[in-house]
Amino acid sequence: MTRILVTGGAGFIGSAVVRQLLAETDAFVVNVDKLTYAANLSSLPGAEGNPRYAFEKVDICDAAELRRVFDTHQPDAVMHLAAESHVDRSIDGPGEFIQTNVVGTFRLLEAARGYWSALPAERRQAFRFHHISTDEVFGTLGDDGFFTETTAYSPNSPYSASKASSDHLVRAWHETYGLPVVLTNCSNNYGPYHFPEKLIPLMILKGLAGEKLPVYGKGDNIRDWLYVEDHARALRLVLEKGRIGESYNIGGHNERTNLEVVRAICAHLDEMNPAGAPHDRLISFVTDRPGHDKRYAIDAGKIERELGWTPQETFESGLRKTVAWYLENRDWWQAILNGSYQGERLGLTEEG
Ligand code: NAD
Numbered sequence: 060m061t062r063i064l065v066t067g068g069a070g071f072i073g074s075a076v077v078r079q080l081l082a083e084t085d086a087f088v089v090n091v092d093k094l095t096y097a098a099n100l101s102s103l104p105g106a107e108g109n110p111r112y113a114f115e116k117v118d119i120c121d122a123a124e125l126r127r128v129f130d131t132h133q134p135d136a137v138m139h140l141a142a143e144s145h146v147d148r149s150i151d152g153p154g155e156f157i158q159t160n161v162v163g164t165f166r167l168l169e170a171a172r173g174y175w176s177a178l179p180a181e182r183r184q185a186f187r188f189h190h191i192s193t194d195e196v197f198g199t200l201g202d203d204g205f206f207t208e209t210t211a212y213s214p215n216s217p218y219s220a221s222k223a224s225s226d227h228l229v230r231a232w233h234e235t236y237g238l239p240v241v242l243t244n245c246s247n248n249y250g251p252y253h254f255p256e257k258l259i260p261l262m263i264l265k266g267l268a269g270e271k272l273p274v275y276g277k278g279d280n281i282r283d284w285l286y287v288e289d290h291a292r293a294l295r296l297v298l299e300k301g302r303i304g305e306s307y308n309i310g311g312h313n314e315r316t317n318l319e320v321v322r323a324i325c326a327h328l329d330e331m332n333p334a335g336a337p338h339d340r341l342i343s344f345v346t347d348r349p350g351h352d353k354r355y356a357i358d359a360g361k362i363e364r365e366l367g368w369t370p371q372e373t374f375e376s377g378l379r380k381t382v383a384w385y386l387e388n389r390d391w392w393q394a395i396l397n398g399s400y401q402g403e404r405l406g407l408t409e410e411g
Contacts, residue, residue, distance in 0.1 A: 060111075062087040063298075064134035066119055066167065067141030069098035071253050072191070075291040076138060077103055077112075084295075087111045089132045091125075092141065093118040093159075101391060102252040119163035125170035136187040136298055137171055139164065142225075145256055146195075146218045150349065153217035160221035161228070164190070168232045175238060188240045189298045190229040194283070194308065195219035196244060199352035206244070207358045208306050215350045226306075233304050241297050242306035246357045250287035250377065251384040255392055259378075262321050263385045264392060266328045266338045276347035278318030281354040285311040286377035289370035296366050307366070310357025313374035318342075323375075327382040 063080060067073035068090030080086050090106070092098050094116055106112045113132065117124045119141050141163065143149065143156045168188070175186050197206040198213030212227075214220040226242060233240040249259040262272050293309045301307060315323070325338035332338075362368045372380070385392065 060085055060087055061136065062089065062132060062134045063136050063138060064089045064091060064128070064132060065138045065140065066091045067098075067139075068092055069094060069100050069102065070140060070144070071097070071102075071257075072248055072287055072290060073138075073140040074099070074102035074252055075250070075287045076140065076294055077106060079288070079291045079295065081106060081109055081112060085111070087113075089113045089115060089128065089134060091115045091117050091119065091128055095143070097144065097254050099252070099254070099391075099395070101394070119167050120158060122166050122170060125166060126173065129170055129174040135182065135185060136189065137167070138189045138191065138294065138298060139167060140191045142222065144218070146216050147256075147348065149216055149218035149221070153221075156217050156221040160218075161224045164225035164228055168228060168238065172232060172236055172238050176236075184239075186239055187298055187303075188229070188232075188238055189294065189301075190226065190240060190242045191294060192222050192226050192242060192244045193219065194244050194246045194310065194355050194357050195352065196223040196226055197355075200354040200356055202354070205356045205358035206308060208244075208308055208361055215352055230304075239303045241301040241303065243294060243297050244306060244308050244357075245290055245293075246283035246285050246310035246355060248285055248287045248290050250381050251388070252391065253287070253381075255395060258317065258320065259324065259381060260385065260392070262324045263328070263382055264396070266324060266335065266341060267332060267385075269335055270341065271343045272321055272325075272338075272341045273343055273345045274317055274321055275345060275351060277344065278321065278342075279316050280351060281314050281316050281356070282320075283310045283356045284313040284315060284320070284374050284377075285309065285370060286372040286380075289372055289377075292371075293362060293368050296368050297362065300366050302365070307362040308357045308359055309362060309368075310359045311370045311372075311374065312357075312359070314354075314356050315374065320378075323378055324382060327379055331382060331386055
């Protein structure tokens, strides 16, 4: 049985990875998560009590705790998703982003290296450190072109700069120490269990509440959207079959302006929540975010060609599923909004 240590497994994408690993493989999963405001163990229904699951409430900046976790659980692979991930929060307070994304990744690499170098030869060869990152490290695109694996790094926000730093550290630990790493850079994710400060869940919940739908600038910034379960599947494939030392871009060829995304959400809400229709009357334009990247778009040709990955959802089918999920799982997000979860009350006032 493979033993996989997942960092950030109580977050949005990490929880999708853990749910898939438990449901679709026979792997033993160790979820290492500090449980920040963005974490939610109720995104892992059925995990607690599963004999193939262990949870460790650990900060990845804590070197001694990481050593203990590696020694205790003896993983065959690490999937590193723990991060501070919200661009707006990184602009307001970059310190946590440097701490977790840069220092935390360094500590995790060091713990993994110490553990890996002491493994017997066969297990050392099979070990993988998979670093999960974002396309935002590449900066912004003009009207055309795509990010490829060889696009030069050019991060513009404290968030993307901290993720770029962590990518470089991971690459260096491979080149310098031979740690068997794989890296992935993915476009914007959306789907169930997404914390309601990010664009898509924020707009769904505000639309349901009949509140204004704040859209940055003219709403013409373009993002390339991928359904989170498709991302999780791609990650598992790269972990299993990706070439050591290589990076793979992951994206769904779903470029949409923010305004198109919000209008599409409104159309689904009109159908599923007719009492509030028409929801697009709620759209309101607000001052753009500083350093707001104009366009992201991923060329996912390498992972498609080398590993045979393609997304299962189109943007239309994935968005429909997502809106329906938020309508059917009110308990999950109401606990976040009304403060019964982690003591933090999140008013629906932030802009995603
Ligand atoms: P998230 O904010 O939903 O979850 C992050 C998780 O990491 C949380 O559970 C949090 O408690 C945990 N965490 C934070 N700091 C920690 C620390 N110091 N020690 C231990 N755990 C800590 O993030 P997400 O959207 O699930 O993103 C996961 C990863 O994927 C991140 O590395 C992010 O950069 C990357 N990524 C995200 C997207 C996206 O669209 N969300 C796209 C591409 C890549």
